[in-house]
Amino acid sequence: MSDEGPSPLLPEPTPLQRHQRYDAWSPSLSIARLNAIHQETPFLVCDLDTIGRRYEELTGLLPGLAVFFAMKSNSAAPILRTIRSLGGSFEIASVAELRMAEAAGAAAADLLYSNPVKPPAHIAAAAAAGLTRFAFDSEAELRKLAEHAPGASVYARLRVADDTSLFPLSQKFGASVEAAGDLLLLARDLGLVPYGLTFHVGSQCTNAMAWERAVEQCAVVMRRLMRAGVRLEMLNLGGGLPARYTTPVPGVSLIAAVIGAALDRLPYRPPVLAAEPGRYLVAESGVLAATVIGIDDRRGDRWVYLDVGGYNGMMEAVQTGGRWHFPLLTSRPDHYRAASGTATVTGPSCDSSDTLFYGAALPTTLGLGDRVYIGTAGAYTSSYASSFNGFPPPTLLYVGAGPARLLPLPGGHRSDRSVAVAV
Numbered sequence: 001m002s003d004e005g006p007s008p009l010l011p012e013p014t015p016l017q018r019h020q021r022y023d024a025w026s027p028s029l030s031i032a033r034l035n036a037i038h039q040e041t042p043f044l045v046c047d048l049d050t051i052g053r054r055y056e057e058l059t060g061l062l063p064g065l066a067v068f069f070a071m072k073s074n075s076a077a078p079i080l081r082t083i084r085s086l087g088g089s090f091e092i093a094s095v096a097e098l099r100m101a102e103a104a105g106a107a108a109a110d111l112l113y114s115n116p117v118k119p120p121a122h123i124a125a126a127a128a129a130g131l132t133r134f135a136f137d138s139e140a141e142l143r144k145l146a147e148h149a150p151g152a153s154v155y156a157r158l159r160v161a162d163d164t165s166l167f168p169l170s171q172k173f174g175a176s177v178e179a180a181g182d183l184l185l186l187a188r189d190l191g192l193v194p195y196g197l198t199f200h201v202g203s204q205c206t207n208a209m210a211w212e213r214a215v216e217q218c219a220v221v222m223r224r225l226m227r228a229g230v231r232l233e234m235l236n237l238g239g240g241l242p243a244r245y246t247t248p249v250p251g252v253s254l255i256a257a258v259i260g261a262a263l264d265r266l267p268y269r270p271p272v273l274a275a276e277p278g279r280y281l282v283a284e285s286g287v288l289a290a291t292v293i294g295i296d297d298r299r300g301d302r303w304v305y306l307d308v309g310g311y312n313g314m315m316e317a318v319q320t321g322g323r324w325h326f327p328l329l330t331s332r333p334d335h336y337r338a339a340s341g342t343a344t345v346t347g348p349s350c351d352s353s354d355t356l357f358y359g360a361a362l363p364t365t366l367g368l369g370d371r372v373y374i375g376t377a378g379a380y381t382s383s384y385a386s387s388f389n390g391f392p393p394p395t396l397l398y399v400g401a402g403p404a405r406l407l408p409l410p411g412g413h414r415s416d417r418s419v420a421v422a423v
C-alpha cells in the first residue's frame, strides 16, 4: 500500500493495549467457528455480510454516493460480486483489474481508472473495452491519454495533505491546485473532456479534517475552472477511510459529517459524487488463520514462527516495521484464561524482514500446532501475497450470505483457490 514507508504518526500502543480490541471482529468468525474450519493454514476467511454492512453504512451517510471499490485491496471474485450486488462499481489500476471487474459483471463504462500513471498499452486496451474515465496528474499523462484514449473524460488527482494517514501517497502522486486547473484546461485543448477532480488523503487516514482540507482544495480548482467556462461532472473523494485494528479510529459517521459540511461549501455540486474505499469495505471482514510452526526463546525474547508472514499475506506488517498491530486471537481452549506474555511474531521464510509484530500479547501457553487468528485482515493481504520461499498464499474462504446466488457451492473449489464454507 505504501510508496513512502509508514507515517511517523504510527501509534505506539503499550503491550497490554495491543490486541485487546475486538470490536471489529465479526461474530461469525468466533474462535469456535474458526477452529471448526478444517482447512490447512494459512487461510483467509472473509465474512461477506460485514462488507454489506460497511457498504450500507457509508452510502447511508453520504446519500447519492457512487462507490468504486478499490479492488487492489482485495480482488477475489466473491468479494467483487458482493460489491457488485450491492450496487457498487470498481476503481482499477491496470488492465488485469479491468478484466477481473468485467468477470464480476461490471461494464468497462462503469469503471474508474484512477492510477494516475498508466502504461500506454493499458490505456488503449481500457479504451477499446469501453472505459471512458481516466485519472491523471501531469501533462505527460494527459498527452498519453489524448493519444491512446482520444475523447476520454479525465479527472485530475490533487496532491493533498496525507500526514495523518498510516500509508501516505502524495509524494508519488498528485498535482498542485494551480497545476490541476491548468491541466484540466489543457485537457480540453487536447480533445479530452475535463471531467472531474480526485485526491487520496492516504490509506488508513485517522483525521476527519483531512477530507475537509482536500475538498476545500477542490473548491479552489472548481472556482478557477468556472471562470474559464468549465463545470466539472465528478468529485471523487478517493480512498483512505480507516478500518479498526488495535487503536481507535474516527467512525465513518464523523468523517461523513465533515465531508458533507465541506461539500456544502463548494461553489456547485458536481452531479457525480464518488468514493474509492478499499480498506474500509473489506478489512474488517477478514481473519487470517496461521499455524505456529516454531517457538523459541532468543536472548530472553519469545519468538513465535507462523506459516504466514510478510510475503504470503501480511505485507503491511512488513511495511510498518512490525510496529503496527492487528487484533489477535488463538485456537487455544484457554485463550481467554491463560496468562498473556509478549512475543515477537514472525513468518516462515528465511528472511528476517518477514517479521509481523514486535511485543505482541499472546497466551503463554501457545505451542506448536496451535493456530493464531489475525483479525481485520481482509484488505491488502491476499492481494499482496506471493509464494516466496515456497510458502503459499492463503486459501480464500467465505462466510455470510453475501449475494447468495453468486456464491460457489458449499465445499466446491474454485479456480481462484476460494472455497465457500458454512460455519
Ligand SMILES: Cc1ncc(COP(=O)(O)O)c(C=O)c1O
Residues within 6 Å of the ligand: 001, 070, 072, 073, 091, 114, 115, 200, 202, 203, 204, 238, 239, 240, 241, 276, 277, 278, 279, 280
Ligand atoms: C487511486 C486509489 N484509490 C483508492 C485506494 C484505496 O485506498 P484505501 O484502501 O485506503 O481506501 C487506493 C489505494 O492505494 C488508490 O491508490
